[in-house]
Amino acid sequence: MSAAANWWQTGIIYQVYPRSFQDSNGDGVGDLAGIIARLNYLHSLNVDILWLSPIYPSPMHDFGYDVADYCAIHPLFGTMADFDRLLAEVHARGMRLLLDLVPNHSSHLHPWFIASRSARDDPRRAWYIWRDPAPGGGPPNNWLSHFGGPAWTFDEASGQYYMHQFLPQQPELNHRHPEVLPAILDCMRFWLDKGVDGFRVDVIGMLLKDPLFRDEPENPSWNGVREYQRLLHVHTANLPEVHALIRRMRAFLDGWDDRLMIGELYLPNADLVRYYGDEQGAECHLPFNFQLIRAPWDAAVVRHLVDAYEAALPRHAWPNWVLGNHDQKRLASRVGSRQARVAHMLLLTLRGTPTCYYGDEIGMLDVPLPLALMQDPPALRQPEIAHLVGRDPQRTPMQWDASANAGFAAAGVRPWLPLAPDCGAHNVARQLADPSSALAFFRAMSALRRAEPALASGSYRSLDAGKPDVFAYLRGDPGNALLVLLNFAAEPRCPVLPLSCAAADLLLSTTMTPPRRVSLSQLVLAADEGMVLRLPVAGCVA
Numbered sequence: 443m444s445a446a447a448n449w450w451q452t453g454i455i456y457q458v459y460p461r462s463f464q465d466s467n468g469d470g471v472g473d474l475a476g477i478i479a480r481l482n483y484l485h486s487l488n489v490d491i492l493w494l495s496p497i498y499p500s501p502m503h504d505f506g507y508d509v510a511d512y513c514a515i516h517p518l519f520g521t522m523a524d525f526d527r528l529l530a531e532v533h534a535r536g537m538r539l540l541l542d543l544v545p546n547h548s549s550h551l552h553p554w555f556i557a558s559r560s561a562r563d564d565p566r567r568a569w570y571i572w573r574d575p576a577p578g579g580g581p582p583n584n585w586l587s588h589f590g591g592p593a594w595t596f597d598e599a600s601g602q603y604y605m606h607q608f609l610p611q612q613p614e615l616n617h618r619h620p621e622v623l624p625a626i627l628d629c630m631r632f633w634l635d636k637g638v639d640g641f642r643v644d645v646i647g648m649l650l651k652d653p654l655f656r657d658e659p660e661n662p663s664w665n666g667v668r669e670y671q672r673l674l675h676v677h678t679a680n681l682p683e684v685h686a687l688i689r690r691m692r693a694f695l696d697g698w699d700d701r702l703m704i705g706e707l708y709l710p711n712a713d714l715v716r717y718y719g720d721e722q723g724a725e726c727h728l729p730f731n732f733q734l735i736r737a738p739w740d741a742a743v744v745r746h747l748v749d750a751y752e753a754a755l756p757r758h759a760w761p762n763w764v765l766g767n768h769d770q771k772r773l774a775s776r777v778g779s780r781q782a783r784v785a786h787m788l789l790l791t792l793r794g795t796p797t798c799y800y801g802d803e804i805g806m807l808d809v810p811l812p813l814a815l816m817q818d819p820p821a822l823r824q825p826e827i828a829h830l831v832g833r834d835p836q837r838t839p840m841q842w843d844a845s846a847n848a849g850f851a852a853a854g855v856r857p858w859l860p861l862a863p864d865c866g867a868h869n870v871a872r873q874l875a876d877p878s879s880a881l882a883f884f885r886a887m888s889a890l891r892r893a894e895p896a897l898a899s900g901s902y903r904s905l906d907a908g909k910p911d912v913f914a915y916l917r918g919d920p921g922n923a924l925l926v927l928l929n930f931a932a933e934p935r936c937p938v939l940p941l942s943c944a945a946a947d948l949l950l951s952t953t954m955t956p957p958r959r960v961s962l963s964q965l966v967l968a969a970d971e972g973m974v975l976r977l978p979v980a981g982c983v984a
């Protein structure tokens with residue numbers, strides 16, 4: 443697949459964390475009517491595809507990733523009529539809507555688990571993963587929860603343990619039982635029939651576990667900090683047979699026209715690209731590529747990882763890049779506010795579908811919280827490393843304007859998480875009025891991406907920039923080539939480029955200086971500056 447033809451290839455994905463986007467009914471939690479009220483803003487960002495974190499009924503132990511009903515809307519977020527209106531309004535703007543599908547585990551309050559737990563001989567018993575205690579008592583094996591503690595909880599009433607790789611309130615479905623996948627597919631059908639454009643599938647690589655329930659080996663390079671990392675998860679994630687299951691999900695989705703399936707996977711290239719599937723069977727259109735989130739922010743490292751990913755992609759696979767999500771420290775907190783613009787220029791000029799996280803377009807920062815105000819379960823379950831594992835700081839309410847509660851909720855309402863202390867000055871309204879703001883830059887960059895086929899679908903080639911700290915690459919064809927120069931340093935840099943032309947047209951700079959013709963031999967990138975330039979039609983690129 444060389445040229446981008448589909449909406450999910452050319453479009454920009456934007457993740458909305460519904461709890462934190464816009465409250466419309468005064469309960470301090472964002473909702474669907476709030477998202478509808480902000481659709482024109484989202485449209486103005488030139489983003490094309492909205493992905494909503496879970497909006498289903500849930501006791502909210504993991505803030506919606508514990509689903510109690512896959513085919514309904516949590517009253518906290520609104521009604522099914524609100525959802526239908528949201529979908530229609532998104533489509534009316536030419537945009538698409540993705541839901542979050544959580545097939546690996548349900549809530550402990552899902553009727554399936556309530557039945558499963560009710561008796562050993564209940565027909566739903568084997569829909570979940572139940573095991574007898576180990577011979578000497580205690581959990582059946584050494585498997586661990588991502589959120590701290592064992593991956594097993596004892597059920598007194600039935601005398602067995604059930605498995606959960608997250609909270610005890612998130613029991614794992616048994617995808618080796620023949621009825622479980624069809625039950626999940628039925629839930630997909632419900633939303634696909636409504637016209638939802640696809641799904642981001644939660645922890646898609648974890649759907650199957652070792653049928654022999656063998657202990658996981660110790661991780662020889664464990665640093666002693668996160669308990670979960672003490673083991674190598676060879677029996678609970680990325681089992682070879684999971685691919686067949688994912689192929690069935692994809693084949694089912696392909697029963698509807700033009701829908702999208704994204705998989706959440708944190709994997710090295712060789713393992714990640716297997717989740718595209720192959721000629722025998724398609725899997726994810728986009729297995730999420732999180733490398734830009736995890737890599738040290740260094741030009742040489744980033745060049746290497748982009749080149750290595752491009753080289754690892756199978757011929758039929760379309761690339762994708764992600765800068766942030768609700769599980770990761772915020773972009774501007776990771777790389778700094780100035781480099782956050784460079785990172786957005788990178789994201790929006792690389793080959794492949796970009797994914798952004800709400801608020802990053804205005805450079806929102808993590809909001810540090812004292813333990814007493816934290817709500818995220820991994821933090822509460824591991825208080826000694828709460829600041830390392832807690833995800834509340836990156837989930838705080840969107841900063842809209844200088845009014846009470848930054849426009850997220852009405853005056854006098856207490857938002858579910860505190861707003862950033864500087865939200866009176868750091869917000870959408872302020873940045874809309876400032877032509878050199880992060881937001882103005884984001885909009886200009888996303889507009890440029892939309893306007894330039896070389897960015898949406900052209901080829902990619904990195905260049906030696908002759909200086910450390912500069913990442914340089916070409917997009918497009920020799921007849922229509924754009925040059926991207928990114929200065930990762932907080933000092934000016936003068937790249938020395940292997941190009942034969944003397945001048946180029948600067949289309950956009952992260953500094954928002956006006957477009958102009960520049961000399962390539964005397965080019966100076968300011969500290970933290972990124973540039974997109976158009977090269978002359980002929981004689982520049984070999």
Ligand code: GLC
Pocket residue numbers: 504507508544608644645706768769
């Ligand atoms: C995914 C979600 C995360 C959630 C976990 C369990 O990693 O992104 O927020 O806690 O799955 O569902």
